[in-house]
Amino acid sequence: MSERNPLVYRGVPVPYIASWDSETPAGTTSPDLILRRSDAGGSWLTYTDEQPTDRQYGVLWTRVPWSPGVGRPHFAGLHAIRQRMCLSRGRCQICAGPADLWMTPATVFQEYLDICEPGTPFESHNPPVCRSCAPTAARSCPHLNHAGYLFLAPRTWQITAISGATADPRTGTFADGTHTVPLSGPDPAALAVLLRLTLAKGLVAALTDFQVHSTPEQCPGLGERLAPVKPPVIATIPHQRTRTWKPFPL
Template identity: 35%
Template sequence: MSASTASAANPATSRLVPYITSRAGEHPDLLLSLRIQRGPDGHLQLGYWDELTEDRDLRGVLWGRCSQTIGADGLPTGRPRWRMVHPSRQRECMQQLRCQVCAHSARTRHGVIFLAGPGEARPQEAVVRTAQPPVCPRHARTAAQQCPHLGGRPTVFLVQSAPLYGVIGTPYQYSNGGLQALSAADDEALPYGHPNLRWHLASQMVRRLRAYTITTLDDLPDP
């Protein structure tokens, strides 16, 4: 994957379109594709009628399917749907610690850069969690300027340890009326291992920032 093409600008706005941004023509799968099945432990859980290995992450959590508009270069195409994140691409970048803008590795010899918007992450708290994939040094400033939730003045974390924490998603229940989606608290993440995850359809992966320093965009070290 080429960094120069992965971050191609949108001709209509001249804004850089992050790799994780949803595009026009990308649609979630239908509720009818879901079913109740027995998991490896024998307990009932949410699943797909034609479930594939890639429908679940490394911890066995089911993920919402969403179509992708991919060009000949293997990269997303189409009008960006700003503020909307594609679940599969978010999962890819978060799981593999890839830059959310260009999809290349975000690892540097000093750590991994995570950006948080106002009120999104509080460094003074004992636990800092984020659903925002990291950024590479090349695109850190661009992401800060163009991402609406960062507001141009993000908290910059230079992270040495960021283990996977859990997922944000939609809970489901099964009743006489069949499967039904339930309302969930906004951006409330369930940790891996939580028993309710068997009834969740994940849409965002979350990491816990465990060892980090707070810095600024101007003070980020060279890669």
């Protein structure tokens, strides 16, 4: 991780996970993104020139340039690769160093309380922060700045889902908005189909058995990091060289 983080724009520290206007992701409009259909049945998203790094956690990821510091920062926009790096490794979203705090907007936590039963894991789409960067996160993040925030101290945390856009296997069109897709579920076959049709842009971590605090000094740390949930084996995708697939332009 670079010791230069966080970068500074016009005197304001820019979080490591923030995107810059030189890093506009290709997303669902990428000309290289296609839906492949197999003669044996099934459809999945891929790139015409897919590389090994394009598929992580068993899911295809949006392609995004890497040019932090070039142009203007988008404090409300997350860079897909840097978000994934920080959340999966427990790194600070501001400086990319080791983190020890989970922060969440007060409004988001209230929504969790309104719809979830006691004991339900809390899903975090944002990486943690280190204690020294917590004030910067509170100022830089629009959600934290306007809504107030809380600190969570979980017993364990684990990567359990991805967020992204899901394609319709019949039309190749994408549903509006960003959806959270779990990496495991009671119906592995159906989940595998859904994951094959999802273009990911972020990871989601589940925080379990947590305590809620109002100050960072009360938090003992991130909690124990468990191994990421393994997605269903997508064994039904034929290798491209078998020529049993047909491209379906998006």
